[in-house]
Amino acid sequence: MITKVQKKSQIKVITGNAAAAIAAKLARPDVVAAYPITPQTEVIEQISQFHANGEMDCELITVEGENSAMNAVMAASLAGGRVFTATSSWGLVFMYDAILAAAGARAPIVMVNVNRETPGIIAVSSGQQDMISTRDAGWIFLIAEDCQEVLDLVLQAYRLAEDYDIQVPVMVHYDGFYLSYLSEGVDVPIQEDVDRFLSVLKTQPERTKLVPGGRLGCGSHGILGGYLELRHKHVSAMERAKAKFQQIDKEYEEIFGRSYGGLVEEYRMDDADVVLVGSGSMCGTIKSVIDEKREEGVKAGLLKMRMYRPFPSEAMIKALKGKKAIGVVDRSLCFGFKGGPIYTELKAFETKLGGSKMISFIDGIANTDITKINVATMIDTTCDLAAGKNVREVTWVSYPEAQEEGGL
Amino acid sequence: MSEVRFHGRGGQGVVTTSKILANAFARTGQFGASFPMFGFERRGAPVTAFGRFSDKPIREKTQIYNPDIIVVLDPSQKNSPAVFQGLLPGGMMLLNDADNKVGVSHENLRKLGIINANKIAVEEIGLSIPNTVVVGAFARMSGLLDIEPCCEALEDYFSGKKLAANIVCARRGFEEVELFDL
Amino acid sequence: MTEKKKDNLTKVMDYLKHEDPFSKGVAFCPGCGLELLLRFIPQVMGNDIVITGTPSCSAPVLLGQNNQSWHTLSYFGTLMTGAAANATGLARYYRKAGIKNTVVCFNGDGTAADIGFGNLSGAAERNEPFIYICYDNEGYMNTGIQKSGTTPFGATTTTTPFGSASKGKNLRRMNLALKMAMHKIPYAATATLSDLDDLAKKLLKAKEAKKRGFAFLHVFAPCTTGWGFAPENTIEVCRRAVKTNYFPLWEAENGKIRMTKTVKKPKPVSTYTELIKKFAHLSQEDLQILQDDVDYEYCMLGGLSLLEGECRLPASLED
């Protein structure tokens, strides 16, 4: 008979940034390296305070820039350490070369990226453009909807990144200015439960590690066939990550009592005719509007992407197949395409959706707020599409001027 | 669900007011969510924060456009149109003001609470940071929660002598707020 | 006869206590200063070092090919932008895990002085516990001889060619080692291949200093191919660089500079440049500019080294 641990998890009212910092602390990383940037700053401040209080026994490297943060954690993780870093926007872009190197080196890094706009303008505003700018770097991308999920995903990310069968770095994204600064109740698990959840990794074979005198070197040139082999191994690991993440989500539920459905979360999808596809903090608002629309008799549902890379195409096709109309909400742009990035990618699977029609919504970029009214507009427009009405392929929800001018 | 908008200036603890209230709601088994409106936070600059308080989980992650309650920590903004923007019918307003006369009006405003929070704060903590007084006054005016969870919530933000002084602030806010039905 | 001969053996041999971990046949040019330096370091410091490297002349040998390797050292190879940060990550993790280590971050002047200087400076400021060695061949040799921050005045490279409107590089070189010493790190030094006993001593001092934090070594390593001198002259070029004060040898503990070799009667810099084709086009006037720059730099250094006696590190600042 197992004696139940007396300590219990606690609800704490904290920001998404604090949730990320606490999750990092609970994962007991060996090395943390980070550089502050709005809206991520609080993450590294909190970790610094934990470290200063002696609550976090890690090597804390207060680097001189994000590029060094990524380079430091990459090397530390390949030496065998558990690592953590956090950034946002321009910081993510300043890391870009190291992000590619870390993925290619298969360094199991866990990083938090607090989404913020990137291109051109020094815009301190929300948006997922930074995520899109790095989507083909070979990292696994997970996206959180609320502060609780920030904490849960960071813990799940360690299981995924460091899994012997995966060994791919994981980036946990959450919306800056929304979840970063939003204070809400978060169920903070106790250390023993987190240790138990992560202990599975200790039962696996050891990954290759850089040891002094170990006669192993990391960063070998892949010559001809060797390079191809590495690329194929990487892509194969990304594919395996889908089933692995599904399994990790289930195991997480067994210990912590929370599950999100794995790669995608389906909200009122069973009998839905029209579906919005979304990701991140907008999903909470969408759920709330869907409930109101359901009262009016509109059969709307939400498909929330929790995993963006690898693209969970099978799970999405399964959930979306046969729906009358799908509106994909993008918080970023896909320059050179009219529709948003997720829309453009999902469009590749259109023939497998059994005739579902698709449209693209662009909102929540460049300091715009995805309001309940905006979401209602999106659902109405998707209903129009389902009803066979003539609907624009791409709608900039907060920028009707574009449509008036006869533009996109 | 009650949607609350907080108006003040950098240095008054506007965002913290909203955070403490969210914390207090969570302590009663209810739900609270608080976040600041984006912008550069500098001492003296106008600051807006949002709070949602409910007995059900709060999922909305948007700014608040139609508040049920407005809380004004900076008296100089009390007649600003931005403060009343979108106020729903039957709305409430909590005002930190040395002048306890009803000097504001709005068609949707039905209840007004006035508290001289700066004065109490100076007396208790020696600084004119009105936020914890306003927390107590909010509990009383809104009737949404008792003062005890508010005092408990302060433990997450203060400690030692500061905590004790701020608890006194919150209690005095709760007791001394003057309520007017309009 | 044999006994007498044994006494002649250079004392440098005494420093070579460890095996050469490199394969005999590696792809460096004949007469390459980098190759000598790279083989020398582990023979002095030991084979249990972890070396980090970046794309450069050293990379084709330092990094492996597929599963194969040119040497038995543990190495980590990535990007020029983050070399010092890579070494930081390694050294910090080993410290946390209690793994005995000597991390050597080995880079050319392109990484150290130019693209990777930001994180080199950051690592020095944080006094990270590893050794950074810059082999300075005064340009980007691996990409085909382009100008770097340490390329001296007048030198031709493929991006500072000689022409009617250009003397080669029209700018003066930066003094990387002095910049690093000014971070007040436990140890910073210059060295070159003609003075191998001096180099060996400094490698061992750096290894010792690493226990207190950051150690930086700036090693002058001429490039026969990129500079245009006969392969057999590599060591002679180094020797003349020292004898003309073109590359003075010094060390600095906590920023306090001490000359490790003083040249009694420095030769004119032309005795150095005459060996090297990249300076061949320079007129007497141009050479004077280079001479003036060398003199000026040496004067600054000399002034700083004179502070040695008066300038004591306060006990409160000792580790």
Place this chain on the structure above:
Amino acid sequence: MSSNKYFKHEGPWSDSNDPLMCSDTGDWRTKRPVVDKDKCIFCGFCAIYCPIQVMEMVEESYFSPDLDFCKGCGICAKECPKNAISMMPEGDFKK
């Protein structure tokens, strides 16, 4: 898992527990160092300055290059204080 034809590991790791790679750099040589054993005073300068470290001690009496790898740079000859090493055209030795 995909195949391990080129790499033993998931990522780009080289393994020097296997035999090291090695090129026949002796073939690069156009001139060959020839040591005059009588002139050699066994100072070892040729050995310490040899970039590829192929000057080997013979009977603690003189030094001799490993011609399988010597690239023929001539540093040994140049640095020898007794001019005991001469660089001879490689063609002279071809059979």
